[in-house]
Amino acid sequence: MEGNKDEALRCVDLAEKFIQEKNRQKAEKYLNKAEKLFPTDKAKDLLLKINLMAPSNPETTQPRRRVTTQKSEEKENKAPDYTPEQEEAVKRIKKCKDYYEILGVSKDATDSEIKKSYKKLALQMHPDKNKCPGASEAFKAVGNAVAVLTDTEKRKQYDLYGSDEDRLSSHSHHHTYTRGFESDATAEELFNMFFGGGFSGPNVYVRRGGRWQRQTASSQSHQEHSHHREQQSSYTAFIQLLPILLAILLSMASSLFISDPAYSLQVSTKYPILRKTANLNIPYYVKDNFHMEYQ
Structure with missing residues (x-):
């Protein structure tokens, strides 16, 4: 011990x-x-x-409560991470009743004017740039607007039936101007299409049959390779047929320069004149102009 x-x-x-x-x-x-x-x-x-001491802990509950309270106060006092202009832009789009109003263009606006307005609003509303509540919904509305108004057929239908939907939406608390005119591509896909995929993967979006379709870089490369093979195959087939075509052309050309024989052993409309050889008296026939050609 x-x-x-x-x-x-x-x-x-x-x-x-x-x-x-x-x-x-x-x-x-x-x-x-x-x-x-x-x-x-x-x-x-x-x-x-x-x-006699109270139960102790190096990290007592009281300091924890103080830390939690401090964090809550800091969160409450923290300024919003979006600007008043962004908030006002979101509110404006929420109040809009049709796609033209959303993009801020007239009903006779050209495609270039519509796309120009979309690019400006899409950058302003993109969720990565605008953290304002409701920005995501506004971003989708802007995407639907450009998808419909840049499609000739959909725009024509929207111009015809949009007013009826506006009247129906006036009886409800929420606007339904997007009903029946949804975009074939998502708002994010449309954004990547207009801005070259700068916010997402290497995808390209093309319109086929009136619908926006995603075409990845690999599929695009495959299509280009297939197209190249088809062109090469057609060229090879042409090269193989070329000798035959040349032979036919030469045959046709030679026939144009070969003259008729001077005589024939059989009478015909072409050789109607009878003549005989001097020594053996063998009969043969010549043309009417024989004496002129063979004097």
Whole structure:
């Protein structure tokens, strides 16, 4: 036991330190250890003292409450991470009753005017740039507007039936100007199409059959490769047929330069004149102009 006295006293000293720090748990731990190593009156007195202390923890609940309260106050006092202009723009779009009003263009606006207005509003409403409540819905409304008004057929239908929907929406608390005229592509896809995919992956959006379709870089490369193979195949087939075509052309050309024979052994309308050889009297027939050509 005497051999453990120094270690026991060291534990008591540590316990006194933790008592001063209001750390009851560690103080009690070292005092119990000291009593096991070498019992002392001082250790017993300190054990009685810490039993009168309130349950302690190095991180008491009171500081936690203060930290939580402080964080809540900081959150409440923190300024919004969006500008008044962004908030006002979102509110304006929410009040709009038709797509022309959303984009701020007239009903006879050209495609270029519509797209120009869309680009300006889309950058202003994009959720990555505008954290204002309702910005996401406004961004979708702007996307629907440009998708419909840049499609000739959809725009024509919207111009014809939009007023009926406006009358129906006037009886409800929420505008329904998008009903029946939703975009084939999502608002994010349309944004990437207009801005070259700067906010997303390397996708390209093309209109096929009146619908916006996503075309990835890999599929586009595959299509280009297929088109190249088709062109190469057509060229190869033409090269293979070229000798045959040349032979036909040469045959036709040669026939134009070959003259008729001077005589024929059979009478015909072309060779009606009878003549005979001088020595053997063999009959043959010549043309009417024989004597002129072979004088």
